[in-house]
Amino acid sequence: MSKVVTCLDVRRQVGAEPRRLEPGVVEHCNSCASCAAFVRELAALDARLEQALAVPVPEGLEARIVLDATLKNRPRVWRPWLAAAASALMVVGLATTAWRHQHPVGEDLASAVVGHITNPEEADALAPDRALIHDASYIEQVMGHAGVHMQGAMEDVTYAHVCLFRGQRVVHLVVHGDHGPVTILLLPHIHVGQDTPVDEAGFHGVIVPEGQGSIAIVTNNATPVEPMAEELTAPGRFTL
Amino acid sequence: MGAHQHRFEMLARAQVPGLYRYAYWLCRDRALAEDLVQETLLRAWRSLDSLREEAAARRWLITILRNEFMRELSKRRDTVAIDELPIVDTRASVGGADTDVQDVRRAMAKLTPEYREPLALQVIMGCSTQEIAEMLELTQGTVLTRLHRARNQLREMLGVGDKFGEEIA
Numbered sequence: 069m070s071k072v073v074t075c076l077d078v079r080r081q082v083g084a085e086p087r088r089l090e091p092g093v094v095e096h097c098n099s100c101a102s103c104a105a106f107v108r109e110l111a112a113l114d115a116r117l118e119q120a121l122a123v124p125v126p127e128g129l130e131a132r133i134v135l136d137a138t139l140k141n142r143p144r145v146w147r148p149w150l151a152a153a154a155s156a157l158m159v160v161g162l163a164t165t166a167w168r169h170q171h172p173v174g175e176d177l178a179s180a181v182v183g184h185i186t187n188p189e190e191a192d193a194l195a196p197d198r199a200l201i202h203d204a205s206y207i208e209q210v211m212g213h214a215g216v217h218m219q220g221a222m223e224d225v226t227y228a229h230v231c232l233f234r235g236q237r238v239v240h241l242v243v244h245g246d247h248g249p250v251t252i253l254l255l256p257h258i259h260v261g262q263d264t265p266v267d268e269a270g271f272h273g274v275i276v277p278e279g280q281g282s283i284a285i286v287t288n289n290a291t292p293v294e295p296m297a298e299e300l301t302a303p304g305r306f307t308l
Numbered sequence: 309m310g311a312h313q314h315r316f317e318m319l320a321r322a323q324v325p326g327l328y329r330y331a332y333w334l335c336r337d338r339a340l341a342e343d344l345v346q347e348t349l350l351r352a353w354r355s356l357d358s359l360r361e362e363a364a365a366r367r368w369l370i371t372i373l374r375n376e377f378m379r380e381l382s383k384r385r386d387t388v389a390i391d392e393l394p395i396v397d398t399r400a401s402v403g404g405a406d407t408d409v410q411d412v413r414r415a416m417a418k419l420t421p422e423y424r425e426p427l428a429l430q431v432i433m434g435c436s437t438q439e440i441a442e443m444l445e446l447t448q449g450t451v452l453t454r455l456h457r458a459r460n461q462l463r464e465m466l467g468v469g470d471k472f473g474e475e476i477a
Binding site: 080083084085086106109110113114116117118119120121122123125126129130132133134136137138140180187190191192209210213229230231232233234237 | 358455
């Protein structure tokens, strides 16, 4: 038996997606003048919106971008290790994406953490040739933008950025570990009740509770993460 | 022309206008929007080989652009929140446009970022609510609610129709 579409259903669906009218909505509007008028009104509003949001694009922007990218990236040096690393990350990313497809977002924090790390756009963070960040004030500044406070210095950091994770600002760090890069995500808005292991798509680590939030320490090499977790959760080290 | 450059040019031609408009409504600053798009495409050039399907290009570029925007925020020492970004176009009066277009742009500029961004992704980039949910790392229900409320607020600001449905989202 098909679900009866009410006026409330129509307002809710059309208010969010005026261009996608479900058959039930169309059927309802055939016998409800008020909802039919609402649908027409929203369609008209969206037409105005579409026109208004199409702000003028600077003349020649595409050509400038193509030229700029061409000049800045010439000559293109082929680096076999980089190609191999990119391929490996792509495989990891695809495997993770496939896995996440079967496990809805929000269900598994560990999966979401690995998904963020293996996002192709974040692949650069794990590049082995990244230089150390010596400017401690920059790292403090990044943390400040995510509402994180740290006591003492953080050493061996090669990457420090504010990222969006589940709609919230988090701090994404990469540090030199004993056997390669280790990712640390400071998650001020996500609390875990106890240590949560991470083990998927070639990555392993742990998400530990800290204050109101949590800290994920994850790597895909042999660097042991437990000592780092202990150090990061020392009393007063971080305020999340 | 190499295959890499040809592919990049095709990508830029297809995606730059939409990306620029999305970037503008993200930051409401024409110069910053242009910089964001430029940096996004530069990064895209460098990792173009990792993009296996052209159909995924739009979403891939949007993700890069959003991250660039966040990086830009993190660089600004005095910036404390997305909705307090420097606003060059306080009246949203970009380009020459008629009164109605300017009214809608002003109303759009008044929406908070949490409502403005999903609406821009839907209207400018043609993203589905599922895609928006995945990109913003929200549930689809939250996206539907925000889109509904965004339109309700626009209707109210523009004096369109009644307020039916304000309480349902």
